[in-house]
Amino acid sequence: MTSAGVPTTSHWGAYLARPDASADGGIAVLPHPADPAPSPLLGNVAGALRHRTRVARPAVRRGWLERAARGLDPVPSDRRGAEPFVELPWDEALDLLAAELTRVRERHGNEAVFGGSYGWASAGRFHHAQSQLHRFLNLYGGYTSSRNSYSLATSLVVLPHIVGDADTVLRRASSWPTIVEHTELIVAFGGIPAKNVFVTPGGVTRHVTPGALDALARRGTEVVLISPLRADLPGSAPATDWIPIEPATDTALMLALAHTLLAENLYDREFLERCTAGFDVFERYLDGRADGVAKDAAWAAPICGVAAERIRALARRMAAARTLVTVTWSLQRIQHGEQPIWAGIALAAMLGQIGLPGGGFGHGYGSMGDVGDHGPEARLPHLSQGTNPVRTFIPVARIADMLLHPGEQYDYDGARLTYPDIRLVYWAGGNPFHHHQHLARLRRAFARTDTVVVHEPYWTASARHADFVLPVTTTLEREDLGGGRRDTHLIAMHRAADPYAEARDDYAILAGLADRLGFGEAFTEGRSAREWLVHLYEPWRPSVGAPPFEEFWAAGQFELPAGPEHFTLFEHFRADPRGAPLRTPSGRIELYSPTVAGFGYPDCPGHPVWLEPDEWHGAPAARRFPLVLIANQPSTRLHSQLDVGPVSRAAKVAGREAIRLHPADAAARGIAEGEVVRVFNDRGACLAGAVLTAQVRPGVVQLPTGAWYDPLPQPGGAEPLCVHGNPNAVTADLPSSRLSQGCTGQHALVQVERYAGDPPPVTVTAPPTLLRKEDL
Numbered sequence: 079m080t081s082a083g084v085p086t087t088s089h090w091g092a093y094l095a096r097p098d099a100s101a102d103g104g105i106a107v108l109p110h111p112a113d114p115a116p117s118p119l120l121g122n123v124a125g126a127l128r129h130r131t132r133v134a135r136p137a138v139r140r141g142w143l144e145r146a147a148r149g150l151d152p153v154p155s156d157r158r159g160a161e162p163f164v165e166l167p168w169d170e171a172l173d174l175l176a177a178e179l180t181r182v183r184e185r186h187g188n189e190a191v192f193g194g195s196y197g198w199a200s201a202g203r204f205h206h207a208q209s210q211l212h213r214f215l216n217l218y219g220g221y222t223s224s225r226n227s228y229s230l231a232t233s234l235v236v237l238p239h240i241v242g243d244a245d246t247v248l249r250r251a252s253s254w255p256t257i258v259e260h261t262e263l264i265v266a267f268g269g270i271p272a273k274n275v276f277v278t279p280g281g282v283t284r285h286v287t288p289g290a291l292d293a294l295a296r297r298g299t300e301v302v303l304i305s306p307l308r309a310d311l312p313g314s315a316p317a318t319d320w321i322p323i324e325p326a327t328d329t330a331l332m333l334a335l336a337h338t339l340l341a342e343n344l345y346d347r348e349f350l351e352r353c354t355a356g357f358d359v360f361e362r363y364l365d366g367r368a369d370g371v372a373k374d375a376a377w378a379a380p381i382c383g384v385a386a387e388r389i390r391a392l393a394r395r396m397a398a399a400r401t402l403v404t405v406t407w408s409l410q411r412i413q414h415g416e417q418p419i420w421a422g423i424a425l426a427a428m429l430g431q432i433g434l435p436g437g438g439f440g441h442g443y444g445s446m447g448d449v450g451d452h453g454p455e456a457r458l459p460h461l462s463q464g465t466n467p468v469r470t471f472i473p474v475a476r477i478a479d480m481l482l483h484p485g486e487q488y489d490y491d492g493a494r495l496t497y498p499d500i501r502l503v504y505w506a507g508g509n510p511f512h513h514h515q516h517l518a519r520l521r522r523a524f525a526r527t528d529t530v531v532v533h534e535p536y537w538t539a540s541a542r543h544a545d546f547v548l549p550v551t552t553t554l555e556r557e558d559l560g561g562g563r564r565d566t567h568l569i570a571m572h573r574a575a576d577p578y579a580e581a582r583d584d585y586a587i588l589a590g591l592a593d594r595l596g597f598g599e600a601f602t603e604g605r606s607a608r609e610w611l612v613h614l615y616e617p618w619r620p621s622v623g624a625p626p627f628e629e630f631w632a633a634g635q636f637e638l639p640a641g642p643e644h645f646t647l648f649e650h651f652r653a654d655p656r657g658a659p660l661r662t663p664s665g666r667i668e669l670y671s672p673t674v675a676g677f678g679y680p681d682c683p684g685h686p687v688w689l690e691p692d693e694w695h696g697a698p699a700a701r702r703f704p705l706v707l708i709a710n711q712p713s714t715r716l717h718s719q720l721d722v723g724p725v726s727r728a729a730k731v732a733g734r735e736a737i738r739l740h741p742a743d744a745a746a747r748g749i750a751e752g753e754v755v756r757v758f759n760d761r762g763a764c765l766a767g768a769v770l771t772a773q774v775r776p777g778v779v780q781l782p783t784g785a786w787y788d789p790l791p792q793p794g795g796a797e798p799l800c801v802h803g804n805p806n807a808v809t810a811d812l813p814s815s816r817l818s819q820g821c822t823g824q825h826a827l828v829q830v831e832r833y834a835g836d837p838p839p840v841t842v843t844a845p846p847t848l849l850r851k852e853d854l
């Protein structure tokens with residue numbers, strides 16, 4: 079602990095907080111002294127802590143409460159998100175909710191409760207909202223859950239078929255020090271976006287990627303940036319080449335690079351024979367024997383907007399150097415997102431450098447802070463969630479399909495699943511009205527259920543679309559143990575501020591419900607939150623040689639034992655593919671998977687292929703909606719978190735989220751810098767503030783995710799207009815494929831026009847209308 083403040087952590091890094099009456103929010107925020115590259119996102123914390131959009135008291139949607147007052151059961155309602163809320167004392171709200179949980183379980187069974195509750199919540203090992211909720215719902219008798227993430231669903235499903243598991247690729251990625259030392263050429267599909275690397279689930283104390291990018295620049299390592307956006311590689315990096323590829327066409331480019339290696343005999347046949355399976359099938363597709371079309375550079379050039387000679391030259395450079403092929407996570411967050419992952423691995427396999435220091439394949443450098451980090455791989459203390467007696471689950475991004483189509487069947491990774499009939503949706507620590515696609519459709523989906531419960535510190539769009547909104551504390555208002563993947567420290571998260579208004583910890587809220595439902599003792603095990611911290615810490619500490627709890631707490635942190643600095647993905651497998659096989663059926667890298675082929679999915683055959691998506695320049699819809707929108711991660715916040723914070727607010731243009739467009743596209747539409755524009759397609763529309771830059775490919779516009787959704791009803795049954803700039807107003811709710819059913823929110827076809835007249839005001843920066851019971 080230092081006099082500078084008390085230690086705490088966040089998904090964007092550890093920091094110190096000090097009460098300071100003169101500062102915004104009454105708190106001063108300082109970077110952790112051990113962090114060489116603190117996140118700019120720290121600047122959102124103080125100004126958001128006491129923002130007027132904090133939820134002050136439990137609140138229930140008026141229409142829901144009125145039925146309850148008349149002794150009627152709740153029913154589906156499209157008034158969700160349109161009605162005022164009534165504030166209630168905690169006891170009344172919890173009594174009502176406990177009764178509703180009992181009704182749903184008795185009438186419809188546990189499967190009717192959707193408790194997937196996807197989302198990032200906050201750092202902290204004990205107060206982790208999803209863990210708390212899942213533990214609660216398991217004791218309640220179970221719930222329909224969700225599987226995988228919006229981040230990575232497609233990779234999580236396809237990687238096991240290609241290389242045996244996803245974890246190795248994600249958690250044992252070649253370390254930055256090894257790359258800095260050995261790599262001569264990085265071919266970065268999606269770039270290495272520096273804006274993203276401050277974030278790691280659970281937080282880190284020492285951010286390593288910014289320093290690694292500087293070191294690459296000093297060494298003069300060549301980096302080829304393949305992205306529609308120049309900003310995906312920091313200016314300091316020696317990007318010998320910016321290849322502003324057409325969005326969604328990376329697979330075609332990868333195939334053409336692979337074809338060039340094949341045609342010019344620049345590939346490593348010995349590696350392919352020793353370490354991969356199915357190259358012969360892939361080869362027949364590449365050279366055109368399979369379908370009559372050679373996937374050569376001339377074929378790819380018009381698809382991906384890169385000249386054929388440039389493709390061939392790049393392939394030759396790759397074969398002549400120690401080359402690392404990296405693919406960001408964004409590339410799999412589109413339709414057929416399996417293909418750039420599979421094709422990227424096939425390309426790296428043909429180069430024959432997988433498992434060699436500085437060579438091979440990487441997934442997520444610049445997507446998440448821990449990819450390439452060589453911090454300790456310690457197992458951190460964690461709260462047991464128990465087991466869920468209900469087996470029903472959905473792939474996470476199928477939420478709206480589930481709510482709209484109960485009883486319908488669908489495919490998933492070789493299985494045939496059925497959507498359950500959900501009557502109650504329970505969310506703690508996520509913002510579906512930020513993270514899901516086609517939000518107007520999600521509104522209709524939420525309208526189909528009886529009751530929606532949301533725990534939130536803030537009046538987010540998801541809170542506004544709920545029936546029960548229960549105010550929760552933020553990390554600064556409670557005590558916890560903090561640490562993330564590859565973190566160097568376990569942080570003693572001290573309380574730095576009193577809970578806002580009547581906010582309670584998720585734990586306390588669920589304990590109150592558990593009491594009413596008769597399993598209070600099983601849920602709390604009789605422990606206070608502080609007692610839980612000791613309970614989680616003490617049995618864990620011998621594994622890392624940490625001191626007793628009181629000592630750790632007073633010190634404010636514990637530095638975990640360091641691990642090796644240098645390691646290379648798949649080094650052991652490469653050295654001895656028989657002795658250290660992969661967990662694929664063949665034990666090798668499967669460039670053709672008989673398992674996937676056996677599923678018979680046209681949208682994900684058994685080897686990497688080029689498949690046209692719906693949302694790209696070549697689609698029929700592009701005639702009406704000619705711009706490809708990239709809806710990527712915001713540089714000014716984590717998703718939708720703290721959108722009301724100063725760093726996020728400062729980047730708004732005309733009060734809306736900034737959309738970047740090429741000056742030529744703007745000129746063609748009469749749009750000037752700083753003007754409000756309307757971004758639209760058949761699925762909806764949003765407003766945004768125009769920023770003109772030649773650093774985006776013409777025909778491409780970029781609007782990051784996370785502006786709080788602010789839907790304004792439109793006349794004539796049109797979809798609502800989000801006046802604030804949430805791109806999920808226009809994205810499509812389409813799965814990546816039948817194999818993985820992943821999120822495809824990264825791309826959407828849109829048109830953009832100048833907004834004529836006075837743009838309607840943003841309303842989400844103030845709370846919704848709140849009534850008292852006496853007002854009813």
Ligand SMILES: Nc1nc2c(c(=O)[nH]1)N[C@H]1C(S)=C(S)[C@@H](COP(=O)(O)OP(=O)(O)OC[C@H]3O[C@@H](n4cnc5c(=O)[nH]c(N)nc54)[C@H](O)[C@@H]3O)O[C@H]1N2
Nearest residue numbers: 197198199200228229507508509513533709717718719823
């Ligand atoms: N179009 C498009 N959409 C996307 C993406 C994309 O690329 N394009 N990316 C997707 C990705 S990768 C992701 S991971 C998702 C992210 O989607 P989410 O994880 O849902 O987004 P967050 O804004 O982090 O939501 C977390 C919510 O938890 C609340 N919260 C914080 N701490 C606590 C707590 O202690 N208790 C409780 N109860 N609540 C808390 C926050 O206020 C916030 O509202 O978005 C996805 N959506």
Ligand SMILES: Nc1nc2c(c(=O)[nH]1)N[C@H]1C(S)=C(S)[C@@H](COP(=O)(O)OP(=O)(O)OC[C@H]3O[C@@H](n4cnc5c(=O)[nH]c(N)nc54)[C@H](O)[C@@H]3O)O[C@H]1N2
Nearest residue numbers: 229268274277304305325326406407408445710711716717
């Ligand atoms: N500041 C900040 N950092 C974050 C997050 C955040 O919300 N804020 N979220 C975190 C989370 S949960 C996740 S999952 C990761 C996500 O990590 P990613 O999914 O990798 O991140 P994105 O920013 O969505 O996309 C990275 C880049 O890919 C490029 N790109 C998009 N489409 C294409 C394409 O078709 N071809 C090529 N070649 N490039 C393309 C875009 O220009 C974009 O900037 O980020 C994490 N980091």
Ligand SMILES: [Mo]
Nearest residue numbers: 227228229230
């Ligand atoms: Mo994510």
